[in-house]
Amino acid sequence: MLRRLSLIFAALVVIAATLGVGTATAAPPRAVLGGGSGIVLDDMYECTLTTIGHDNGGRLVGITAGHCGDAGWSVAPEADPDAGVVGRVAVSNSDYDYGIIEFDPAKVTPVDTIGxxxxxxxxxxxxxxxxxxxxxxxxxxxxxxxxxxxxxxxxxxxxxxxxxxxxxxxxxxxxxxxxxxxxxxxxxxxxxxxxxxxxxxxxxxxxxxxxxxxxxxx
Structure with missing residues (x-):
């Protein structure tokens, strides 16, 4: 009986090795962003974040120049390209030339000091x-x-x-x-x-x- 169980266990080990066993991967660290951080919009346009904070809806948002991007454009941190897209332009106002970015709080650590x-x-x-x-x-x-x-x-x-x-x-x-x-x-x-x-x-x-x-x- 013991020999039979050992053979079954060995077979399971072989099957697992053949199929591959998934390994846990750590999530990338959050991008640190604040007023003065470089940002890349739509994968090609480089601008600077004016400030970051929260609105009255509890959303993590930032402000930048309006001519930097249109509503819907992706936003990535220039200093941490591995972080990928961390937010999107929610509003682009041409009258006052400001843009509002809504960030993913799971991907961004907001700070009050840059440089x-x-x-x-x-x-x-x-x-x-x-x-x-x-x-x-x-x-x-x-x-x-x-x-x-x-x-x-x-x-x-x-x-x-x-x-x-x-x-x-x-x-x-x-x-x-x-x-x-x-x-x-x-x-x-x-x-x-x-x-x-x-x-x-x-x-x-x-x-x-x-x-x-x-x-x-x-």
């Missing part, structure tokens, strides 16, 4: 002669004097260095997010840089409702 920029709150536009700084995926951390809303168009002009790929970068005074990078005038890094003020963006998001309404940073 040399920390975001603790959202505040009033900066005025001359304040110094503002930004963190961008292309030119990193740069600072410059603030000229203010030169054309009264809800855009703050500064002398920070920005180039392509820095679109969406958070513009901060201290740890207060005051604007996002949208464009520059003239020659890259000679400026001036144009950043849409954050309070009008937040007001528009709240008035529109849906994804992003009630946004609060991490």
């Amino acid at each position: 040399q920029v920390t975001i603790t709150d959202i505040g009033m536009p900066a005025q001359f002669p304040a110094v503002a700084c930004k963190q961008g995926r292309t030119t990193g951390h740069t600072c410059g004097v603030v000229y203010g809303d030169v054309l009264q168009t809800q855009e703050t002009w500064t002398q920070m260095c920005v180039v392509e790929g820095d679109s969406g970068s958070p513009v901060v005074v201290g740890t207060t997010l005051v604007a996002m990078v949208n464009a520059y005038v003239g020659v890259a890094c000679l400026g001036p840089e144009l950043g849409t003020n954050m309070l009008p963006i937040i007001e528009n998001i709240n008035a529109t409702g849906g994804v992003g309404a009630g946004f609060r940073p991490i």
